[in-house]
Amino acid sequence: MKCLWNLLLLTGVMSGLVLESVSAEPKQAAASHHQPPNFIVIFCDNLGYGDIEPFGSTVNRTPCLNRMAREGRKFTHFCVTAGVCTPSRASIMTGCYSQRVGMHWNPRDGQVLRPISPYGLHPDEITVAEILKDKGYKTGMIGKWHLGDQPPFLPTAQGFEYFYGIPYSDDMTQAVGKRLGERFEGNQWPPLPVMLNDKVIEAGVDRNLLTKQYTEKAVEFIEQNQDQPFFLYFPQAMPGSTQKPFSSEAFRGKSKNGPWGDSIEELDWSTGQILDKLVELGIDQNTLVIWTSDNGSPMARNMASTERGTNNPLHGRGYTTAEGAFRVPTIMWWPKTIPAGTVCEELTTTMDLLPTFAHLSKAKVPTDRIIDGHDIRPLMVGKAGAKTPYDVFYYYAMDQLQAVRKGPWKLFLPLKNFSRHPHFKKGESSKPLLFNVVTDISSEHNVAEQHPEIVKELMILAEKGRADLGDTNRPGANQRKPGKIENPLPPTLETTSRN
Numbered sequence: 216m217k218c219l220w221n222l223l224l225l226t227g228v229m230s231g232l233v234l235e236s237v238s239a240e241p242k243q244a245a246a247s248h249h250q251p252p253n254f255i256v257i258f259c260d261n262l263g264y265g266d267i268e269p270f271g272s273t274v275n276r277t278p279c280l281n282r283m284a285r286e287g288r289k290f291t292h293f294c295v296t297a298g299v300c301t302p303s304r305a306s307i308m309t310g311c312y313s314q315r316v317g318m319h320w321n322p323r324d325g326q327v328l329r330p331i332s333p334y335g336l337h338p339d340e341i342t343v344a345e346i347l348k349d350k351g352y353k354t355g356m357i358g359k360w361h362l363g364d365q366p367p368f369l370p371t372a373q374g375f376e377y378f379y380g381i382p383y384s385d386d387m388t389q390a391v392g393k394r395l396g397e398r399f400e401g402n403q404w405p406p407l408p409v410m411l412n413d414k415v416i417e418a419g420v421d422r423n424l425l426t427k428q429y430t431e432k433a434v435e436f437i438e439q440n441q442d443q444p445f446f447l448y449f450p451q452a453m454p455g456s457t458q459k460p461f462s463s464e465a466f467r468g469k470s471k472n473g474p475w476g477d478s479i480e481e482l483d484w485s486t487g488q489i490l491d492k493l494v495e496l497g498i499d500q501n502t503l504v505i506w507t508s509d510n511g512s513p514m515a516r517n518m519a520s521t522e523r524g525t526n527n528p529l530h531g532r533g534y535t536t537a538e539g540a541f542r543v544p545t546i547m548w549w550p551k552t553i554p555a556g557t558v559c560e561e562l563t564t565t566m567d568l569l570p571t572f573a574h575l576s577k578a579k580v581p582t583d584r585i586i587d588g589h590d591i592r593p594l595m596v597g598k599a600g601a602k603t604p605y606d607v608f609y610y611y612a613m614d615q616l617q618a619v620r621k622g623p624w625k626l627f628l629p630l631k632n633f634s635r636h637p638h639f640k641k642g643e644s645s646k647p648l649l650f651n652v653v654t655d656i657s658s659e660h661n662v663a664e665q666h667p668e669i670v671k672e673l674m675i676l677a678e679k680g681r682a683d684l685g686d687t688n689r690p691g692a693n694q695r696k697p698g699k700i701e702n703p704l705p706p707t708l709e710t711t712s713r714n
């Protein structure tokens with residue numbers, strides 16, 4: 216018996232050795248002809264435009280992302296739809312503005328969901344995961360969800376067959392909740408819950424290990440599903456919203472940029488693990504990997520510093536409607552399909568993933584509702600002369616429309632008041648500011664007076680946006696509602712085991 220096992224093992228090892236070098240090609244060829252592509256979306260948290268080397272960082276070392284950019288395509292005008300987490304994530308999942316799906320603000324939480332919120336992404340919304348699952352994809356999500364921590368709103372209720380991660384932001388710990396007290400019902404917040412599917416499996420997690428553990432789970436998911444089409448949504452927790460981002464021992468204290476740099480260098484390592492695994496399994500030529508961030512970095516008080524991330528050379532901090540908040544560093548990688556070492560400078564957004572993935576997998580884009588994103592396949596593959604599909608793009612802060620972009624022009628609208636603005640202080644009323652965000656990368660030159668006709672055109676487009684998506688104290692004609700439940704319970708080991 217023992218001999219037989221040894222023989223089997225030996226044969227296995229030998230055939231593995233022999234086949235390793237040649238097995239990649241047949242699998243690639245078979246996959247590309249018969250199977251729709253796999254999708255992997257790596258979505259970092261609060262990582263700024265200037266935080267990685269392909270986008271100009273000189274302090275954070277990112278060799279794997281450099282390679283990804285060398286072998287793939289950089290998108291330099293790729294936008295999210297909000298300067299903060301929850302609304303930005305609602306868009307990448309639904310292909311819609313967060314104002315469309317009611318995830319831009321709610322009376323209990325404000326602009327990002329807090330633990331035990333009765334609100335979440337409405338179960339009737341169709342996520343990209345649901346579209347792909349219906350086409351036979353294996354769908355998995357690893358990391359930070361932040362679209363509702365109650366059972367009807369969890370990833371497993373929104374199209375993901377597998378979920379490993381934290382249902383909200385990793386800075387919403389029990390200790391932080393205790394300090395908040397009554398605010399956001401902070402005193403009820405449980406220890407940070409790690410969930411497997413719809414159950415809490417760990418309460419109070421060591422955040423230093425998040426990137427490492429998430430990466431191991433991601434590699435496992437890819438290995439397990441290598442023979443079928445899969446969609447892996449991988450929203451990383453780091454660098455995130457804490458003062459000092461977390462990293463494992465191998466990275467802690469190793470960068471030239473403190474905890475922020477350490478966490479970014481670990482994210483870079485994590486990306487390398489994923490790309491290497493795809494190549495090793497011979498499925499790289501049938502897998503589209505998109506690497507991006509959910510919004511710009513908050514940046515230190517001294518904006519020349521990089522210790523809390525940087526959006527330079529773009530203007531402004533995360534959490535606002537600045538270019539630095541909305542434009543995120545993006546790389547797309549799909550060997551032999553996406554042209555290596557190229558750059559797309561056309562406006563594209565996270566809302567485009569749903570329609571584009573639907574087309575690539577031959578699924579249908581929902582037609583019973585408005586979807587704001589577009590099919591950007593021509594821009595992805597570098598088709599000659601391909602242009603942005605956007606006639607207009609809106610920059611909202613919660614329910615307030617603050618800016619509008621058309622072509623190279625971004626107009627900040629005149630506002631009587633606002634809670635936060637990238638160009639004006641609280642208490643000031645803002646005047647129209649017009650920037651050419653293509654030629655004036657740092658939004659330094661207001662040319663509103665030189666181009667009154669463009670200001671006028673953008674004001675008309677703003678009014679169109681307000682009528683559709685709403686504005687302060689004014690509902691839009693085509694807004695849908697968020698999900699809401701009665702009596703939400705804290706996600707704990709006890710409550711979720713009762714489900």
Ligand SMILES: [Ca+2]
Nearest residue numbers: 260261300509
């Ligand atoms: Ca964020």
